[in-house]
Amino acid sequence: MEVYLDNNSTTPLDSKVKEVLCNTTDIFGNANVIYQKGIEVRAKLNEAYDIIYDSLNANDEDDIIFTSSTTEGNNAVIKTFLDRFLKGSKKNHIITTIAEHSSIKSPLAYCKSFGMEVTYLGTNENGLIDLDELKNAITDKTALISVLTASNETGAIQPIKEISKIAKEAGVYFHTDGAQALGKIKVNLQDLGVDYFTFSAHKFHGPKGIGGLFIKNKAPFTPLIHGSKNVMGGKRAGSLYNNGIFAMAKAIELANSDENLKFMNEKIAYLRDKLENAILSIEDTKSYVDKKYRLPNIVVASFKGIEGESMLWDMNQNGIYISTGSSCSSEDLEASAVVEALGETPEIANTTVMFVLSRFTTEKEIDYVIEKLPKIVQRLREISMTYAKQQAFSTFIE
Numbered sequence: 047m048e049v050y051l052d053n054n055s056t057t058p059l060d061s062k063v064k065e066v067l068c069n070t071t072d073i074f075g076n077a078n079v080i081y082q083k084g085i086e087v088r089a090k091l092n093e094a095y096d097i098i099y100d101s102l103n104a105n106d107e108d109d110i111i112f113t114s115s116t117t118e119g120n121n122a123v124i125k126t127f128l129d130r131f132l133k134g135s136k137k138n139h140i141i142t143t144i145a146e147h148s149s150i151k152s153p154l155a156y157c158k159s160f161g162m163e164v165t166y167l168g169t170n171e172n173g174l175i176d177l178d179e180l181k182n183a184i185t186d187k188t189a190l191i192s193v194l195t196a197s198n199e200t201g202a203i204q205p206i207k208e209i210s211k212i213a214k215e216a217g218v219y220f221h222t223d224g225a226q227a228l229g230k231i232k233v234n235l236q237d238l239g240v241d242y243f244t245f246s247a248h249k250f251h252g253p254k255g256i257g258g259l260f261i262k263n264k265a266p267f268t269p270l271i272h273g274s275k276n277v278m279g280g281k282r283a284g285s286l287y288n289n290g291i292f293a294m295a296k297a298i299e300l301a302n303s304d305e306n307l308k309f310m311n312e313k314i315a316y317l318r319d320k321l322e323n324a325i326l327s328i329e330d331t332k333s334y335v336d337k338k339y340r341l342p343n344i345v346v347a348s349f350k351g352i353e354g355e356s357m358l359w360d361m362n363q364n365g366i367y368i369s370t371g372s373s374c375s376s377e378d379l380e381a382s383a384v385v386e387a388l389g390e391t392p393e394i395a396n397t398t399v400m401f402v403l404s405r406f407t408t409e410k411e412i413d414y415v416i417e418k419l420p421k422i423v424q425r426l427r428e429i430s431m432t433y434a435k436q437q438a439f440s441t442f443i444e
Contacts, residue, residue: 048365049411053404054198054226054344055369060251060300067253067293074288078276087288094295098258101298102243103234107263111282112256112291116225117149119244119259120192122270122282123221124153127189129268131162137189143167143175143204145197145384147223154192163187169387172339173202177212184216191220195227199371199384199400201344202335203231210239219265225249229301229405230310230341241265247290251404252297256290306405314403315342317412321401322347324416328423330433334388334398343403346385351433352426354399360422361399366415368399393432 050058059067073090075083095110104110113119124140131138140157142150144166154164165183167175175193184191191213196203206222213220221242227233229250235243242265246257261267261281273283300306315337322345325331330350349357354370361368371382385395401415427433 047411047414048367049407049415050367051401051403051407051415052367052369053402053407054201054249054400055402056248056254057251057404058406059253060297062300063252063293063297066296067289070289070292073292077286077288078274090292091286091288094291097295097299101295101302102260103236104260105236105263108235109261109263109267109279109281111259111261111278112286112294113244113259113282114255115257116147116223116244116246116249118270119242119257120147120149120221120223121153122259122267123242123244124150124157124190124192125270126266126268127219128157128160128162130189130266131157132160135189137187139163139165139185139187140190140192141165141167141180141183141188141218142192143169143194144387145169145173145199145202146192146194147198147225150192150194150223167193169202169384171389172335173197173200173384173388174204174339175209177205177208180209181212181216184212184218188216188218191218192222193220194223194225195233196224196231196341197384198226199382200335200346200388201226201341202339203227203341206238206240213241214239226341228298229306230343232307233302235260247294247297250297250301251406252294253290256287256294258294309405311342314405314407317407317409318343318345318403320409321345321403321412321415325401325419328420331423332394334385334390343407345401346398347401348385348390348394348397349399349423349426350394350397351430352397352423353432354397356426356430357397357399357422360426361418364418364422366418368401370399 073087075087077084077087077091193204193209195206210220219241222240224243224245228245241262243260248254269281271283277283322333325347332348334346382395385398
């Protein structure tokens with residue numbers, strides 16, 4: 047049996063989304079030209095826009111531009127404020143968290159090389175920021191606050207509405223990376239109150255290579271990719287990925303539906319809990335982030351004496367696919383800074399792995415993982431010098 051549990055990294059295509067993706071490849075015309083093929087594309091794109099706006103509850107005055115990924119959207123938002131600073135704005139300060147994805151941290155490091163300042167907020171044992179710390183970090187030079195909606199490494203869900211309120215009261219723009227939110231918790235853009243929201247279709251059973259960036263009406267924006275001004279109002283150049291957009295619209299419609307979210311918060315959360323309870327029944331294991339603050343589909347666990355990469359290898363040999371740390375840097379053998387921020391030691395943080403379910407995960411698959419996991423843990427601990435030393439040390443102390 048094969049069991050795929052790396053769904054924060056990427057997800058399989060929903061069959062309904064795949065049908066749209068494949069069946070619309072012949073709708074290839076240039077939407078900006080008034081011949082028949084262009085008219086057909088424009089009509090279909092308008093349908094997709096309507097579905098996305100309605101599903102996410104965006105206003106007509108707001109913009110949703112199509113990108114290649116959340117990474118592109120994150121870069122576009124952050125570099126908008128770098129551009130403003132380089133053109134003379136006195137606001138050169140951005141506030142973020144230590145729990146952000148590398149697609150936030152990397153462009154922020156780039157901004158710092160030009161003289162911008164960045165404040166990284168810490169997180170508590172549940173991966174949440176302190177709202178008072180956020181308020182105290184805001185200065186008259188703060189241009190942007192960027193806090194991810196939910197962590198790709200721990201599943202911790204940040205209080206986005208409260209952060210939006212703080213930002214608005216301070217006159218500061220607010221961006222959230224929503225890549226892990228769609229399909230797991232309800233995304234209502236008007237309710238969240240954010241100025242920018244970024245997402246990728248492949249995180250919620252859509253195709254790779256297509257994503258979106260929500261820009262609230264009148265929020266500043268500098269295009270990251272320049273070219274024809276006839277595409278997306280000049281906010282993002284390049285030919286549109288037509289059938290990818292149509293497929294993403296379908297994926298959003300399915301992912302953000304009440305039906306899917308009810309299923310995720312009941313059936314998938316049940317399977318998550320079943321798996322987590324089995325993991326914690328194994329000696330010297332630990333999971334992270336209280337369930338009430340966590341996405342319903344993820345378990346992050348550490349296995350004392352077993353490095354994450356070793357666990358991945360043995361799980362893979364049994365057809366079970368999980369990951370360590372950020373999915374975009376899983377080959378990095380350093381301990382997860384995000385897990386360390388929960389209060390964990392670097393030694394134990396290096397043993398954490400993620401089990402991430404999707405709406406297609408079955409109980410039979412979870413039962414298979416529960417059957418194989420104790421044997422894998424036992425084998426790895428038998429050959430682990432770290433675990434043997436820890437046991438010997440504990441015995442000696444007693």
